[in-house]
Amino acid sequence: MSEFRVENLFVKPKEADEITIKGVDLSVKSGELHVIMGPNGSGKTTLSLGIMGSERYEIVDGRIFLDGEDITSMPMEERALKGLFIAYQAPPEIRSVNFLTFLRESLKIRGKNGDDSIIKRAFARVGLDDDFLDRELYVGFSGGERKRGEMAQLLLFHPKFAILDEPDTGVDVDSMRLIAGTINEALEKGTGIVLITHYARILELLPDDYHVHVLIGGKFRAHGGPDLARSIEKSGFEGFGS
Ligand SMILES: Nc1ncnc2c1ncn2[C@@H]1O[C@H](COP(=O)(O)OP(=O)(O)O)[C@@H](O)[C@H]1O
Numbered sequence: 607m608s609e610f611r612v613e614n615l616f617v618k619p620k621e622a623d624e625i626t627i628k629g630v631d632l633s634v635k636s637g638e639l640h641v642i643m644g645p646n647g648s649g650k651t652t653l654s655l656g657i658m659g660s661e662r663y664e665i666v667d668g669r670i671f672l673d674g675e676d677i678t679s680m681p682m683e684e685r686a687l688k689g690l691f692i693a694y695q696a697p698p699e700i701r702s703v704n705f706l707t708f709l710r711e712s713l714k715i716r717g718k719n720g721d722d723s724i725i726k727r728a729f730a731r732v733g734l735d736d737d738f739l740d741r742e743l744y745v746g747f748s749g750g751e752r753k754r755g756e757m758a759q760l761l762l763f764h765p766k767f768a769i770l771d772e773p774d775t776g777v778d779v780d781s782m783r784l785i786a787g788t789i790n791e792a793l794e795k796g797t798g799i800v801l802i803t804h805y806a807r808i809l810e811l812l813p814d815d816y817h818v819h820v821l822i823g824g825k826f827r828a829h830g831g832p833d834l835a836r837s838i839e840k841s842g843f844e845g846f847g848s
């Protein structure tokens with residue numbers, strides 16, 4: 607059983623004037639599903655990228671622990687090798703990096719089997735055919751195809767913990783089902799997941815024992831379960847304070 611823990615975290619985007627995340631606590635254990643909901647600009651992406659150690663964000667205060675080890679100032683690549691994964695809200699295009707080569711090498715440095723057959727199976731699982739593997743990383747991919755590419759990585763890397771930043775935003779119903787399927791598979795394999803979403807719809811396709819955290823103005827204002835997610839879908843974020 608692994609634990610990922612965030613204590614009293616304050617995060618500032620380096621280019622911003624103000625601190626965006628203002629004291630967040632979160633504890634996630636293997637196989638658990640935690641859902642973060644919050645309006646646009648409430649700090650969801652800042653929290654994700656701060657946790658992952660992106661160079662564009664500064665941890666102003668607080669601590670991040672993976673299995674008791676303080677990883678607050680560890681470089682992003684090292685956190686990834688320790689078993690943290692992020693599926694980006696907007697995965698960037700990376701020219702001159704071939705997707706198949708990227709996956710082979712990423713799996714190798716993680717000590718995992720990077721056979722082409724395994725990579726192709728993960729792509730098929732998320733509804734991407736082999737042609738996408740011959741392309742440069744996300745170059746010319748549609749929004750939905752990028753999200754599915756991120757989910758293929760989730761399946762392949764089998765991380766201890768994954769943060770999924772709006773994997774269901776801007777995708778069609780079939781893609782959403784594929785994405786929910788991969789999340790279920792990762793949970794069953796023991797990955798602890800933090801899912802950022804605006805929609806209760808994807809949650810209907812996931813195990814209903816998830817924890818909901820409502821992020822507004824950089825702080826968690828409420829915690830609950832499926833009922834809280836449904837009430838937010840119905841009535842929005844009014845009444846949670848800011
Ligand atoms: N690079 C940046 N420069 C200036 N402000 C930023 C930057 N990144 C994020 N912010 C600000 O931080 C706040 C939170 O943004 P973000 O974390 O993207 O929110 P969310 O993902 O919840 O929509 C917003 O007010 C946003 O404008």
Ligand SMILES: [Mg+2]
Binds near residue numbers: 650651652695771
């Ligand atoms: Mg965001």
